[in-house]
Amino acid sequence: MPSATLPLASTLRRTVRPLLDRWLFRLARPEPSPILLHQRRIYVLPTSAGLGLAAALLAMLIASINYSLSLGYGLTFLIAGIGVASIIHAFRNLFCLSVSAGRCEPAFCGESARFVFQVANLRSSRRPALRLRARGGETAFDLAAADVTSVELACLATRRGWLRAGRTTLETTWPLGLIRAWSVFIPDLACIVYPQPEPTPPPLPLGAAEGGNGRRLANTGDEDFHGLRPYRDSDSPRHVAWKALARGAPLLTKQYAGQRGEDVVLDWHTLPATLGDEERLSRLAAWLLAAERAGHRYGLELPSARIDAGHGEPHLHRCLRALALYRTTDTPLAGSTQDAR
């Protein structure tokens, strides 16, 4: 919402940008991949450095006229010509690039969502100094001749639910930094954002019914080595297979068998009444992770959904996803261009 405290430029941008997006860039809904950057999709405008050079050239032109410097005219016009040629080079650097939406791993709220794009260069020459920007994230990359590369764009996830890549810009100021060529598109790419796990949650409500020997069970669960799986951000450093890493293996997490652990049902309704919705989700997320790590079988009870007890990664993700989408109406392909900020 534009308010009186905002600087005028920012207000103006917030008002003008949606209009531009609709009428000039024709952005409306996510486009299917691949998005081919053809001629009409590429825009060019001078950068501030380009405007600075234009002002300098004007000064040089006036000096040439005043002092009748023939070579002054020549130099001024040559630099101007180079500037014009650099417009074409900037355009050409984006022309006929093909952008496809890749995958996107789930992320926790407060972490970075990593959108992956496949950018393909069909031409047999290099495309240097490209930048992909969306949602405040920015990634610089080069493309080799006739090559496809995955570009990862990290954006801060600030809200649980679906985080769409939204208005994405591929731009370049190559070759001279005087001209910015860019193309905007809305890729069909969304990331599911789980609620932020509570940093210091109370212990799991183990054996709430039977009377607590959960601690012991949890310990046994921790002790029986079961196998290795790829590391995930949410894993505790204590479970990282450091020895394997030292041998040159990728980052792996030790898994412990805790199948004998008791069932635990993480119930929305048994949480203290003082907690708000988001805090409840936060705590449930933390418990889900703890339960998975400890090797319990766990289920989830939400006002809107119920997930039976289970174990393992797909189950964990199903539960977290239910938390993420709790009372949200959006779908990954809603086609909304609303800015999350």
Added chain:
Amino acid sequence: MRAEPTRHDAHAGRAIGSLPPPSLTLQQGLWLLAAAGVTLAPHAGYLPWWIIAACASLLGWRAWLLWQRRQPPHRLLLLLLTLACGVAVRQTYGHFFGKDPGVALLALLLCLKLLEIRRSRDVRAAVLLCFFLQMAVFFEDQSPPVALAALSGTWLAVVALLALADPTAAHREQMRTAALLLAQGLPFMLMLFLLFPRVQGPLWGLPADAASARSGLSDTMSPGSISDLIASPDIAFRVEFSGSPPEPSARYWRGPVFTRFDGRTWRAERPLEASTPFYTPSGRRFDYRITLEPHDQRWLLALDFPGAGADAGVGPVRFTSFAQALLARPLQNRSRFDLSSWPDTTTGLQDAQATLAAALALPDGVNPRSRDLARQLAAGAGSDAVILERVLAYLRSSRLTYTLKPPLLGHDSVDEFLFDVRRGFCEHFASAFTVLMRAAGVPARVVAGYQGGEINPIDGHLVVRQSDAHAWAEVWLAGRGWVRVDPTALAAPQRIEAGLAAALPEGEALPLMMRQDLGWLRSLRHRWEALANAWDQRVLGYNPEKQRELLARLGFREVDWPQLVAMMSGAGLSLLGILMAWASWQRRTRDPLERSWQTFCNRLARAGHPRAPWEGPRDYGRRLAAALPRQADELLRLTELYGRLRYGAAADRAEIRALNRQIRKFELQ
């Protein structure tokens, strides 16, 4: 290939672009240093020595830091250095405003900026400074080597910008891209150079120091003033005759006319001016185009005696009662004039008594021996013509020596020359002769200018140098008007016929270029000067008038500004169109294998079986085979072949062509 996430904090979206390098990479730094070096090198001849030394040491310091991979010096130190440079420039020039201190400051700022570079913006600022300095050297010199230096400086600056935008690319690629940009910029430059509406400068009053100190004739003449000029091989002007040039002895180019004498120094008086000559041209006529180097004086240095002059954009040509052709303003730029001269014209027949009386005046008490001599020579002479004969005879018989290094003369300069040292240069001869004639009662005056010149065999132009500077005399005879007398010819007739080098006595040191024995050097100089002349005429001399001529030759007469702008836009857009075509050209250069596969997929898509983006050739083939069982074998074979050629070990061209043929022949049933 690289792909690294840069930032993903909440504020990242604000700052656009400019990945901040901690400082320069070696590659970026070297290119920038090279650009700065090439930009500053042509200035070395025009800046004070301490600025050159300061610039060189600052650049050296920067290079050392770069080599040692050290951080730039502290801001405070640089600020102090900048202040010190400012104070020093103020001390040297006495002020900040004007061309020379401005250029000096720019040069120092460029070197300091290179030391300061921390962000990409600093690099761009340094490149802008380079461009300004490349331009600034044109105030002093616009010769082809300087233009070449500016061109290489621009190229290096473009490479530096490229290295900034794309630090990972190889040197060779940067250089090639920069050369490509330059080559693509050149047509725009040419088009704008020819079509940009030219206006004759200045737009406003030029600063006082716009014109640097010029060598050339001055408006006073004392012993030694012309012989100082002789050492300079600089070109004073060039002449292109439309027919054959006059013989050497008729090549007198008229500059200042001196009528007042104080015993040592001759000064010019203000003559009457009119828009037509004070005489009626007659006799032989020579039409020529003269290209004058700027000399900051009004005289046109026309061949005796000019009769008509073309208005050359610097105001109409004026004629004086001293038979000179003058400009309205002192000449600040190299300019061309179309002139005609009639060497056999009689001048000054109707000169006023006052003019003739002034041409008799001599200061009292100076040069007494000469005046006595003149009185003796004039005694009993029937007419002024007889006096003239006697004076000439006296000078011829007194065996005066013509030398480039005359001894210094004191108060009675004419007496000392005629009776004591008896050695002198043309100004001594002219001065002595004029004093004798005046003392004998015959109106006489000194004329300075240039005499002779050398035809360049390469382009046929007559080149007149500062070393051709000369002084001669004129006497007024009843019925004949002002008659030219060149007393130097009495002592050294070769001076007039063959130039200075032939006239000097054996063993006298000559400026290098005048040496007769260095023929190859002279021939080289002829070639170089012919090139420089073409450059001056075609490139530097391209002015509003030439632009009109060019457009008229292209069939556009009476072009006004809006038309020129329209022509420029049209030409610019066509050039842009050509570049766009080049940029889009890539589509057709795609891989032939890819192309034929695309054809195949398109054909099946039209038949209702599009390939899904994730489908590989084998899966697609199987699906097609299932959907079109009648052609299953062929479809499977084609997709299998494509898969093998695409992903298998190196496929040879013959196989690709074979697949291409099969796909072309393939038809859905």
